[in-house]
Amino acid sequence: MTKKIVIAGSGFAGMWSAISAARAVSLAGKDNDVEITIVSPTPNLHIRPRFYETVFEEMAPNIAPLLAAVGVRHLAGTVETVHALQHEVVVMQNGGERITLPYDRFVLATGSGLFLPDIPGLKAHSFNVDQLANARKLEAHLRSLANKPETVARNTVVVAGGGFTGIETVAEMPRRLREIFGHNAKIRVVVLEQAPDIGPDLGPIPRPVIEEALAECGVEIKVSAGVAAIDAEGVTTSTGERVASNTVVWTAGARANPLAAQINGDHDRFGRVHADQYLRAKREKDVFVTGDVAMVATDDKGHVASMSCQHALSLGRVSGHNAAAELVGLATHPYSQPKYVTCLDLGAWGAIYTEGWDRQVKMRREEAKATKRAINTQWIYPPAPDRTAAFAVANPDYIIVP
Numbered sequence: 001m002t003k004k005i006v007i008a009g010s011g012f013a014g015m016w017s018a019i020s021a022a023r024a025v026s027l028a029g030k031d032n033d034v035e036i037t038i039v040s041p042t043p044n045l046h047i048r049p050r051f052y053e054t055v056f057e058e059m060a061p062n063i064a065p066l067l068a069a070v071g072v073r074h075l076a077g078t079v080e081t082v083h084a085l086q087h088e089v090v091v092m093q094n095g096g097e098r099i100t101l102p103y104d105r106f107v108l109a110t111g112s113g114l115f116l117p118d119i120p121g122l123k124a125h126s127f128n129v130d131q132l133a134n135a136r137k138l139e140a141h142l143r144s145l146a147n148k149p150e151t152v153a154r155n156t157v158v159v160a161g162g163g164f165t166g167i168e169t170v171a172e173m174p175r176r177l178r179e180i181f182g183h184n185a186k187i188r189v190v191v192l193e194q195a196p197d198i199g200p201d202l203g204p205i206p207r208p209v210i211e212e213a214l215a216e217c218g219v220e221i222k223v224s225a226g227v228a229a230i231d232a233e234g235v236t237t238s239t240g241e242r243v244a245s246n247t248v249v250w251t252a253g254a255r256a257n258p259l260a261a262q263i264n265g266d267h268d269r270f271g272r273v274h275a276d277q278y279l280r281a282k283r284e285k286d287v288f289v290t291g292d293v294a295m296v297a298t299d300d301k302g303h304v305a306s307m308s309c310q311h312a313l314s315l316g317r318v319s320g321h322n323a324a325a326e327l328v329g330l331a332t333h334p335y336s337q338p339k340y341v342t343c344l345d346l347g348a349w350g351a352i353y354t355e356g357w358d359r360q361v362k363m364r365r366e367e368a369k370a371t372k373r374a375i376n377t378q379w380i381y382p383p384a385p386d387r388t389a390a391f392a393v394a395n396p397d398y399i400i401v402p
């Protein structure tokens with residue numbers, strides 16, 4: 001009887017899980033014995049790390065030819081419910097028909113979404129770059145401002161959240177506004193961070209460089225200042241300050257996809273499922289979790305995978321291999337990703353590249369910017385739709401960052 005692997009999500013972790021599973025099945029000579037299905041609304045890989053940019057035509061490559069080349073079926077729809085005890089999932093297909101898919105192994109790779117707390121006006125009056133549609137909406141809004149009378153609020157953008165995404169978004173904003181309003185336009189770009197320092201999760205070592213870069217780009221930094229309320233004309237901070245702005249961009253935090261809550265077991269504060277080193281959900285038989293829904297150690301020094309593309313690329317390869325390996329008699333592979341780097345885009349100033357969890361600065365300005373361009377336009381993109389080429393880089397111990 002044909003064994004079935006169902007993968008929910010076609011992001012970085014889901015796509016690589018599917019390719020790696022297909023590779024394992026092929027290695028075992030069981031191509032006709034295992035069916036691999038990936039479920040997502042469309043067969044596209046959304047290049048989410050680039051949504052602070054504006055070249056939207058490059059940000060959702062079609063992976064249907066790649067999936068076909070490696071023998072993976074794509075089902076257009078969304079997994080709604082996971083019935084682990086029955087080994088089946090309920091899928092709402094794009095056409096509106098609800099179907100049930102049985103599985104022998106299930107891989108949850110549905111990623112994460114922007115955290116939207118209960119702040120007055122946040123949902124009604126803010127923008128974000130969490131999904132491609134949201135990034136397009138922000139760009140359309142910014143372009144539309146050129147047709148409105150010039151005011152301080154029109155010419156001011158506030159980015160709420162001074163983490164990785166917030167910094168990359170705000171660093172690009174002066175360039176975007178001058179492109180719309182003209183080089184000599186009087187603009188104001190502000191980033192709000194509720195912590196005492198900008199980039200609180202990035203640590204103290206790169207912070208002076210980040211502060212220098214944002215200052216040179218023309219970004220105003222306000223720390224110890226969260227968001228108390230947002231309306232169409234501006235934002236009120238937790239310190240009581242009023243900043244007039246027609247454009248407030250929310251970037252403060254992410255949470256695992258709600259499907260993760262349906263997987264029995266412990267979850268961390270982001271909603272991620274605790275997984276073992278093989279990426280099995282610890283309390284759910286035959287379920288693997290990967291990417292932004294997986295809480296797992298990257299090494300033996302206490303570090304945990306971040307909700308990032310860097311970790312998803314490797315997590316996907318390991319989860320897919322292990323899901324298939326258990327069905328075809330191959331050895332499973334423990335997840336390990338001891339090397340950690342960051343490459344933070346800092347707009348016209350350049351970029352900063354760090355290594356290690358303490359983020360030692362190794363490159364800056366244009367040198368780091370060249371690396372960032374390579375990451376954003378080459379390294380994280382899907383491989384060519386060629387079975388041999390894709391399998392060559394889909395092994396679970398493939399080194400993402402050399």
